[in-house]
Amino acid sequence: MTQTTVPTRAPRRSRALKRDEIIEMFSRLRELNPHPKTELEYSTPFELLIAVLLSAQATDVGVNKSTRRLYPVANTPAAILELGEEKLKSYISTIGLFNAKAGNVIKTCQILVDQYGGEVPASREALEALPGVGRKTANVVLNTAFGQPTMAVDTHIFRVSNRTGLAPGKDVRAVEDKLVKVIPDEFIHDAHHWLILHGRYVCKARKPDCPQCLIRDLCRYPDKTAT
Template structure:
């Protein structure tokens, strides 16, 4: 499965736009219950003005809200981002910590966000399970589980080491563009013969491209 996904996309990357660990942390925190496209639209305006913890604090809550107001739950996300920036300045000299424990202590940062930052910014072999990965893991039979933590634990066991670093990117993109929630595009799926899903769609069941 992963050999095929790697062949199609040798160097998968997050679709969130960032240049520093803090920008990535901010973008991932903002992406909860929002699309990457929507987050990128907001951060393209925010980051040129404030892309460090201190600059976020200098910007202030009200101005920060004005930059991210197009993103869902922006009021709460703005408060978390201010509080997170304060901790980063006070405890970490404005740098993003490189351990899961430290990241999960930051306001608005859960296990999934921490895993994304550890993997994408710091090259650690973590697997961040979002709704796409949860669906793909269960639907294909790769790593079925009743909750995201169980899926994460199973993925860590079944994915060969050579693929772990990029695995969650491949699975996210596969779930976003092919193994979609409402109706998967099974006819164009590169791993359809490896998939345990019993209700595979046929060409005339998927929308015209």
């Protein structure tokens, strides 16, 4: 009786990237951009806090246009309180949801003056207690202004993490927790910026630019674009 040999398939790669692949991924991103920075313009932790607060459902370009006009006039909690909510609105009126954001900025400035001597606190609990400041905003400020190893997950980072297999997750918090766990310490501080820039300019939502992607051989995305 002749024995039939069943051809074996090549083993499929795991959906999630392995540690050596993650190290390779961030090594390449670091080589391309050794010192990544946020595209929001700021010079102090307070300016960053307000810019991030204003950036919800708005573009960095749009926020920068407003803060370039606002900050030369008022760039401290006391100065913005003196400016007042109605005048503040005139500086940020081109930003989406500016009415609600102006109210939150004024309330935040009042708390900073009353409770923190006009300084931005460097703790998650204190930041998240500020009006209009959620976990993502707090993570950006803690990481960018204070150098803490936090991970702010926006739509770009959520998409890149799931597509590549870096940190697959069903929701933002699940992805955040995985990213903090799997990204090596040497990369964690700048990882937020590398991932958001990669999602914004390469791994785009509608049509990712896979041919120009420097990590395409590591990426687990099954529907890579050819052109």
